[in-house]
Amino acid sequence: xxxxETAEEKVKEHHAHSVEEIDLVxxxxxxxxxxxxxxxxxxxxxNTVLQKARKNIIxxxxxxxxxECDCEFDIKDQFDQCxxxxxxxxxxxxxxxxxxxxxxxx
Amino acid sequence: MCATxxxxxxxxxxxxxxxxxxxxxxxDIQFTPVEPRITPLPxxxxxxxxxxxxxxxxxxxxxxxxxxxxxxxxxxxxxxxxPGSGKTSLLEKTLHELKTQHSFYVIEGDQQTSNxxxxxxxxxxxVVQINTGKGCHLDSDMIWNATQQLNPANDxxxxxxxxxxxxxxxxxxxxxxxxxxxISVTEGDDKxxxxxxxxxxxxxxxxxxxDLLPYVKFDMENVKKYAKRVNPAIQFIELSCxxxxxxxxxxxxxxxxxxxxxxxxx
Numbered sequence: 001x002x003x004x005e006t007a008e009e010k011v012k013e014h015h016a017h018s019v020e021e022i023d024l025v026x027x028x029x030x031x032x033x034x035x036x037x038x039x040x041x042x043x044x045x046x047n048t049v050l051q052k053a054r055k056n057i058i059x060x061x062x063x064x065x066x067x068e069c070d071c072e073f074d075i076k077d078q079f080d081q082c083x084x085x086x087x088x089x090x091x092x093x094x095x096x097x098x099x100x101x102x103x104x105x106x
Numbered sequence: 107m108c109a110t111x112x113x114x115x116x117x118x119x120x121x122x123x124x125x126x127x128x129x130x131x132x133x134d135i136q137f138t139p140v141e142p143r144i145t146p147l148p149x150x151x152x153x154x155x156x157x158x159x160x161x162x163x164x165x166x167x168x169x170x171x172x173x174x175x176x177x178x179x180x181x182x183x184x185x186x187x188x189p190g191s192g193k194t195s196l197l198e199k200t201l202h203e204l205k206t207q208h209s210f211y212v213i214e215g216d217q218q219t220s221n222x223x224x225x226x227x228x229x230x231x232x233v234v235q236i237n238t239g240k241g242c243h244l245d246s247d248m249i250w251n252a253t254q255q256l257n258p259a260n261d262x263x264x265x266x267x268x269x270x271x272x273x274x275x276x277x278x279x280x281x282x283x284x285x286x287x288x289i290s291v292t293e294g295d296d297k298x299x300x301x302x303x304x305x306x307x308x309x310x311x312x313x314x315x316x317d318l319l320p321y322v323k324f325d326m327e328n329v330k331k332y333a334k335r336v337n338p339a340i341q342f343i344e345l346s347c348x349x350x351x352x353x354x355x356x357x358x359x360x361x362x363x364x365x366x367x368x369x370x371x372x
Contacts, residue, residue, distance in 0.1 A: 002160055002161065002162075002163055002164070003160055005163070006156075006158065006160075010154060010156070014144075014152065014154070016152070020151060024160075031273070031276065031277055031303045077302065078302045078303070078306055078336055079298075079299060079302050079332070079335040079336045081335070088334065088335045088336075088338055089338050098159060098160045098161060098277075099157060099158065099159055099160060100156045100157075100158050100160060101155070101156065101157055102153055102154060102155045102156055102157075103153070103154050103156060104147065104151055104152070104153045104154075105151060105152050105153075105154065106149075106150070106151045
């Protein structure tokens with residue numbers, strides 16, 4: 001898991017011992033299932049610098065802009081259509097994020 | 107005017123080779139690397155504001171692969187689908203019938219066995235098998251390593267047959283020029299809605315096994331409608347590796363991608 005790899009790298013770089021807290025930003029349209037992440041997390045972080053880390057997940061709701069009529073709206077799925085004109089041509093503005101926002105190292 | 111920042115993108119852009127060194131002193135140029143902000147906390151702890159994309163490493167090496175393919179004028183195609191949609195059969199057929207026209211290379215991805223690579227090897231086309239063990243997708247570093255083993259010739263076509271999975275491979279850019287999603291008529295016609303990421307990130311959708319259409323409940327119009335809802339720009343080719351129906355459309359698409367879209371250098 002590249003989150004573990006990045007954490008190991010940063011701990012080494014800053015001569016720290018472990019990660020106390022990690023903030024992840026996960027967009028609702030990023031294709032990440034929160035339950036699956038929770039499930040995988042414990043085994044992924046076992047015997048790594050993240051083993052005891054507190055994990056905070058910041059969810060980003062999906063937002064899109066219609067390329068036909070320019071209106072901006074919230075979306076739940078990528079194939080949602082524009083609520084005003086019904087066009088499927090959307091530019092996704094928010095919700096695809098998959099990011100390590102910050103870490104507290106000890 | 108550019109809508110993002112208001113700069114003038116109509117201005118004439120000049121790109122020119124410098125034959126004589128100019129008088130610019132390189133010591134005057136200063137680069138400020140962007141470092142994550144670090145805040146010291148009590149008890150020797152520190153907070154690092156990384157804001158780093160989790161897939162950063164994969165995306166960086168994907169761009170490296172893309173540059174390598176571009177420089178060698180290689181058409182790299184990432185073939186994705188669920189298991190059993192006929193990726194390997196389509197590849198075998200394509201290699202058999204077109205190998206005198208183009209030079210081909212294949213990277214096969216599977217969790218276990220080299221069965222698919224063995225099938226490809228029997229067509230005399232150079233092939234490398236990647237076994238991911240428990241992994242459910244190929245990543246760009248695996249492609250880099252496999253490419254180094256294959257050492258593909260300039261102007262060739264490289265097929266990357268991804269692991270049979272419509273979920274995770276969608277998130278991993280391999281540095282390919284085009285992504286081709288293959289579904290077969292024995293699958294549900296609502297696949298594009300169930301796995302939107304894959305259809306959104308693909309440029310071509312091949313609908314395989316059309317010779318079986320009379321025997322299955324598969325609505326061709328629906329599948330196209332759903333795929334277009336996810337990705338209005340997606341193209342379709344309907345074909346069958348058994349009856350050869352539509353196979354020439356696929357060959358024509360390949361030829362166009364290879365021959366008509368040669369990047370212009372210099």
